[in-house]
Amino acid sequence: MKAFYTDHYVLPLPPGHRFPMEKYSQLRNLVSQLPGVSLKEAPAITDTQILYAHDASYLMKIIKGELSPLEQQEIGFPWSLMMVERSRRSAGATLAAAKVALKEGIAVNLAGGTHHAYRNKGSGFCVFNDSAITARALQREVNTNLRIAIIDLDVHQGNGTAAILKNDASIFTLSLHGENNFPFIKEVGDLDIGLPDQCQDDQYMVALHHSLALLDARFKPDFIIYLAGADPHEGDRLGKLSISKEGMRLRDQCVFQYGLDRQIPIAFSMAGGYGKEIHSTVEIHLQTIQTALHFHQAN
Structure with a gap:
């Protein structure tokens, strides 16, 4: 299973910044020890590919450093x-993973999941929307008839993704998230299920099975982009849910089984994770990759 990484591009963040930049290198170090995983440096996304999902004026602001405070x-x-550069590489990693997954069944971006980025602005630690870019790039560069489902299981709603793709019937956006969490004004996706604070494993899994059944009934995708956020975990500082580590494994297993049963390729990204202890976030991300690897080897 191929895993694309970008962790050597580290943002110069001020001391005490709450974004856990170091989780990516820690994760890659652990993934490098997994038999059956091949690490690949992520390519940068091109301007043309960024423009599949973003406005030219926004792209130019990013490139020229003309963002206002x-x-x-x-x-x-x-x-x-x-x-x-890191934002280009993070989006490039999801697209590279998707193109590999079309041939090999599954592949992973060890970062990505930047679902708060809108067509004309960034938000919530997200500069370019890697899922929207990837979905559009697959349709323009690989198969114009590809029906793509974005299954977003980060604890925060994929508001930017929903907004960018809201009039696109060929891409289905599914978001299962904390109802009372950021973003506090939600966008309307194709399927949005908001969960109550302190939601536990059983309630979460019922909602997930229901979501996938609705996806099956309404859309029937040819390809899945899966955002495997670690932040629904009970140890997350920003999550507000109470999903156990085993519950997170069952979540991932459910999505990968859905794809395997229907022979749908899956590209997945790590998305959010803000554990009170960074190692707990890294362990959840690693568990997702181990679960995917099991399905990849079983296929």
């Missing part, structure tokens, strides 16, 4: 050349 504040990162 307010726009930088909404993204949550100060502008830097490294921010631009």
Whole structure:
């Protein structure tokens, strides 16, 4: 199973910044020890590919460093050349994983899941929307008839993804998230299920099975982009849900089994994770990759 990484592009963040940048290198170090995983450096996304999902004026602001202080504040990162390059690589990793998954069944971006980025602005630590870019790029560069489902199981609603793709009947956006969490004004996706604070394993899994059944009934995808956020975990600082580590494994297993049963290729990304202890977030991400590897080897 191929895993694309970008962790050597590190943003120059101020001391005490709450974005856990170091989780990516920690994760890659652990993934490198897994038999059956092949690590690949992520390519950068091109301007043309970014424009599949973003406005040219926004792209130029990013490239030229012309974001206002307010726009930088909404993204949550100060502008830097490294921010631009890392954002290109993170989106490039999802697209590269998707193109591999079409041939091999499954592949992973060890970062990505930047679902708060809108067509004309960044938000919530997200500069370019890797899922929207990837879905559009697959349709333009590989197969124009590809029906793509974005299954977003980050604890935060994929608001940017829903907004970018809201009039696109060929891409289905499914978001299972904390109802009372960021973003506090939700966008309307194709299927949005909001969960109550302190939601536990059983309730979560019922909602997930229901969501996938509705996806099956309404859409029947040819390809899945899966955002495997670690932040529904009970140890997350920002999550507000109470899903156990085993519950997170069952979640991942459910999505990968859905794809395997229907022979649908899956590209997945790590998305959010803000554990009170960074190692707990890394362990959840690693568990997702181990679960995917099991399904890849079984296929």
